[in-house]
Amino acid sequence: MKAVRVPDAGAEFEVVDMNVPEPGPGEVRIAVEACGICHSDVFVKEGQFPGIDYPRVPGHEVVGRVDAIGEGVNAWDDGQRVGVGWHGGHCFSCEPCRRGDFISCKNGQVTGIASDGGYAEYMTAPAEAVAAVPDDLESAAAAPLMCAGITTYNALRNAGAKPGDLVAVQGVGGLGHLGIQYAHAAGFETVAVSRGTDKRDLAMDLGADHYVDSEAEDPGEALVELGGARIVLATAPNTDAIESVVSGLGVDGEVLAVGIPGEPVEVSVQDLVMGRRSVAGWPSGDARDSQDTLEFSALRDIEPMIESYPLEEAADAYERMLSNDARFRVVLEP
Template sequence: MPTIRSAEVAEPGGPFRIVERELPEPGPGQVRIAVEACGVCRTDAAFVGAAFPEVPFPLVPGHEIAGRIDAVGAGVQQWTVGTRVAVGWFGGNCGICRSCREGDFIHCERIQVPGWAYPGGYSEAVVVPATAPARIPDAISAVEAAPMGCAGVATFTALRGSRARAGDLVAVLGLGGLGHLAVQFAVKLGFETVVVARGADRAEAATRLGAHHYVDSTAGDVAARLQELGGARVVLATAGDSAAMSATVDGLRPGGELVVVGADPEPIRVSPFQLIATSRSVHGHPSGTAREVEETLEFAALTGIRPITQTRPLAEAGAAYDRMLAGEARYRVVLTP
């Protein structure tokens, strides 16, 4: 029987180990993907730490998957062997809950996230629902495509669906794995782009990515600086820092919005007085559906947007994960089985 290698965690918070298991076969309505790349996302830490309910152990994380379909299950007509695909946070939906019946698949009550609903992409092969994959354009490599299934689609769809229009001032809070993609998308979507990050040393990186302005959050009042630039139509919060998010609210112009994609368990502190007279708003944004991942990849191929990655072999999954947690990786770590 053919086998595959996977990087798994046996218990909550435990170390990674490389294990061999039988090559899984796709069932009806499923496809198998030979994994060529899998991003290491900070949300993986929530799974490893059992912060989400009913996380199964032993656990194979990984929800930023790219590879090729190498087997299809019964009843699957839309996919053929050899097709290059990516699977992100959206790893399938139930099709019967209220959100699904309304066509709002990303808010499915039983959304199937790889590494949670089924073994994820820290592996040489994964079996996923046939609704999960997104086609990868020829111009995008597997290593480049993998982070687009989570970090890429989250930032692109958040900006594209926001109130901002070409020429508006848009601020990206944070310049990490999410932020460096958000800056590129904001510039290519035609926004006057501001990066807000900690320290003067990030200014050069922000400029390289195309930003028009840089605000050092340690050097003064962030909101006042944004207002000096005209007030932000949108602040896209990619950094997981609720205090930093709160500090941007008064930098929004009337009708502006703080869009949150970075996760932090601490509350965002906003007074009703900051919102009522100015019609400002604060709201969250999830990832994106398989079709939205395709649209993200297509836009990236068209405009030259690429994630900045560091690759590590699957055998070094534990070290790659630790590097991500320590903030030592700029900007995305990608495993290459």
């Protein structure tokens, strides 16, 4: 099969011929139809994640068809269309797993990091890491929902906001353009916060009720004027951006970070204590959460905006993702 792999930390991608992998016990093999390129693929490309064995095929936004089934797997059928995301399997026996909190598994595997991922024509995945893909979603559109989609959807649905509450989505990019759609579909009064006016019309089209240009006005003050946010979903991996919205929270308001800045965030504890505010984070979710994301997206016609490339052009596609110019998710199609 054709695959794109990283030969060593920091090295260039190489297009190679590899043996089609055989599914082990408890695994399925997937004939890949689409794989999104996520910013977290930088971990693999640059060796920023502990314990990666190189060469490694990246890719954790995978959609394809089950085409071989390992011993002991009954949940999936040959030919069924499925997806695999960041969460690439769990141990079932650690304390979080015993409580059903699989995303917090102490021995959790990450797709495309612990094992080869979706920058290839075929990959294998543990059966518990697989989600069913609804017929209404095309594979290329479903792929980014396996990471960018589930992260924003699962964060918002667990954040405690109710329909009508003021919910801001900070950053109108790969995560944010999905977050706005989910917030709108969930019935929240939705605010898009971004720098400049370029993305204003798009944000309103995606379902925002308000747009805050964080260059023209202080986003914290703007949110207070709108009544104070119950949730700010912070998608931009930027400390200044996160710090700038804490003052815009209402009572019990929460900044929920899903983008990860490289530097620590400074917060006034006084701002937190008065009004019971908090700054928190949210990881993605498990395979059933992914399936919920796909099903809700199909139900409400929510799709990512994508640019797609053939597998052989993975290196160019990856650069496009890094450039921040892509609108908004880059997808490889073998």
